[in-house]
Amino acid sequence: MDFIDLHVHTNTSDGLLSPKEVVYWAHKKNLAAIAITDHDTVDGIDEALFYGEKYNVEVIPGIEINTDYKGSEVHILGYYIGYKATWFKDILKKISSARFDRAKKIIEKLDNLGLEITFDEVLEISGEASIGRPHIARVLVNKKLAYNNKEVFDKYIGINGPAYVPRYKITPCMAIEYILKSGGIPVLAHPGLIKDRAIIEELVENNLKGIEVFHTKHNQDMVKLFMDFAKKHDLIITGGSDCHGVFTDGISLLGSLNIDKKYLDILKTEFHI
Known part of the structure; x- marks a missing residue:
């Protein structure tokens, strides 16, 4: 059986590895x-595609767009996007500037x-990546102002934290x-x-085409729930590890869910890819 991972991040957003290293x-x-699905950026796709051919790994151009619904974060994945379209890049530039x-x-x-860090220190961590809260967290951890990223989010920059700023x-x-629109x-x-x-039902009515049934943070009850939901609403079933590096808390996430390639084959057939 062949396996896939349709939710992977690189260091062009908040991942730790370059597109080459991920592939x-x-x-x-x-x-x-694998699908390269960086947050609000497509900067890692070309490099990943290049090395995908070299290493014989199929690379799907994708994105994960961070959105807001009634004050809560909702992420929308896009697969086989027309990432080179000028209008699409302009939208992403606007998002990047806001970041x-x-x-x-x-x-x-x-x-x-009393937690003193500088913007330059954050830029040094993010590099050319789409800057985000994880980069700020890493600076705090590196300066021993916090134990780990989770502590930073829980105590300071999470949605209920005193240093939180809405997106x-x-x-x-x-x-x-x-x-x-990008295809x-x-x-x-x-x-x-x-x-x-309730947002899920609403999105189905607004042209949502699929749902990520398999995910690192989904337990078996959730998998069954969303599998049934997908079948009921005729949605494409996808899945991915949401990997941000080789190891997270000592666990290798990339490809860890053993997702059957048949789900990608069905997606391709359904959308004539």
């Missing part, structure tokens, strides 16, 4: 295909709490529209992490 590890793990502004405001709030808001329906397939990411399940 290399996919090859080492004998994965048949910079948000990071600066978070750093200012942290400073007021530039794109709605899930807007993300679906952008992905469809891609919009899929709801990790629905098990969404508190208000």
